[in-house]
Amino acid sequence: MxxxxxxxxxxxxxxxxxxxxxxxxxxxxxxxxxxxxxxxxxxxxxxxxxxxxxxxxxxxxxxxxxxxxxxxxxxxxxxxxxxxxxxxxxxxxxxxxxxxxxxxxxxxxxxxxxxxxxxxxxxxxxxxxxxxxxxxxxxxxxxxxxxxxxxxxxxxxxxGRPTQSRPVRRTGLERALRGRMADLAAAADEVLLGLGDGITKVQRKHYNAYRRLRNFASVCPPQRTKVHVYLTLDPAEIDLVPDFTRNVRGLGHHGTGDLEVRLRTEADLERARELFRASYTAA
CATH class of the missing domain: 3.40.1350.10 (Trna Endonuclease; Chain: A, domain 1)
Known part of the structure; x- marks a missing residue:
């Protein structure tokens, strides 16, 4: 105009x-x-x-x-x-x-x-x-x-120099139970690191953080049936999907970010890609 x-x-x-x-x-x-x-x-x-x-x-x-x-x-x-x-x-x-x-x-x-x-x-x-x-x-x-x-x-x-984490020994049953979720967490790690240049992965005791200038994602250790990813997006601007995305603003959790994404399958990871990229872009 x-x-x-x-x-x-x-x-x-x-x-x-x-x-x-x-x-x-x-x-x-x-x-x-x-x-x-x-x-x-x-x-x-x-x-x-x-x-x-x-x-x-x-x-x-x-x-x-x-x-x-x-x-x-x-x-x-x-x-x-x-x-x-x-x-x-x-x-x-x-x-x-x-x-x-x-x-x-x-x-x-x-x-x-x-x-x-x-x-x-x-x-x-x-x-x-x-x-x-x-x-x-x-x-x-x-x-x-x-x-x-x-x-x-x-x-x-x-x-800088990458933070080294000490490998954790698990029993055969734990490895079997966590194997699929561990693979899913590794796939999420690959997607997050592949979003662009200048990404730093910071390993903390209870989560891995992914940072540009600011954190844009945190991934917690895999549980038996899901992997929790936290993004620095405003949940009020996201169409939340039950059992997939959740507003955790004000709720205690490991990692940083107000939007929780629950990954249970490779399909969940695929539909989370757009949210990952939005959080990366905003950081």
Whole structure:
């Protein structure tokens, strides 16, 4: 309709602090990270300040560094602070305990610390360096639109070293009972990892999480007759099907996500593909 739309040109922030304030105010929505602290001091020896500290949905410590434009030092600076954090675990756990409670502090996932860089842009050397690095690093480009809107785009992501899980020995009967569901869980794993680039699989005690910048799916260990998958979709926007999809918002469960998908057969997995992709796209 003529006159019904207008173009809003993207722009960089006036200052780095503008980006930091906006992201910190909505960190869980924008990055999938619970905000813990801003301008966190590393003490007189290291003489630095970490822009933002947080905890992601899987319990992994997160360092967030911001730059207004392009800064070739942003990754090295962030890695310096990430290294400091790994050497000061008890201090970070104390911070988590103060902000989120003792349970969250006891479940910090030290095997998967993350660095998230939010900047106006990156060099091609930055993009290459991230893919070669052993740490979990996300390079996120921002743009402001008007006075109140921000857009984030993940340009590169490194998964870091995979978390190794200890194999569990089962009896012959358990293997027989769980065999079909284990195969179904393995098939769901293949589908989720095949949705696109930049997917990280994080293994926790009670579930496997699948993450882009944020979690988009969690798969619990197979039960005797079904496999539970949790997606970060709004159940209110989904046509729920009895015994297949369920709204678990506010209900306790392992993993993250408000939409539960129950897989019992290969046919269930096929009809769940569209939901998997929708959750991946939204993340």
């Amino acid at each position: 003529d006159g019904g739309a207008r173009e809003i040109a993207p722009r960089l922030a006036a200052t780095e602090a503008c980006v930091q304030r906006l992201v910190e105010a909505s960190m869980k929505t924008l990055l999938g990270v619970t905000f813990l602290a801003s301008e966190y001091s590393t003490g007189p020896v290291h003489a630095g300040r970490i822009d933002s500290l947080g905890l992601d949905a899987n319990g992994a410590p997160v360092v967030v560094e911001y730059k207004r434009g392009t800064d070739p030092g942003v990754i090295n600076q962030g890695l310096f602070y990430l290294s400091w954090l790994m050497d000061h675990r008890s201090e970070f756990e104390h911070l988590v305990r103060d902000r989120l409670g003792a349970t969250a502090a006891a479940q910090v996932l030290w095997s998967g610390p993350r660095l998230i860089c939010v900047a106006g842009d990156y060099t091609r050397y930055d993009l290459h360096a991230v893919r070669e690095h052993r740490r979990s690093i996300d390079l996120v480009r921002y743009r402001f639109f008007g006075a109140d809107f921000i857009g984030l785009e993940t340009l590169a992501a490194a998964t």
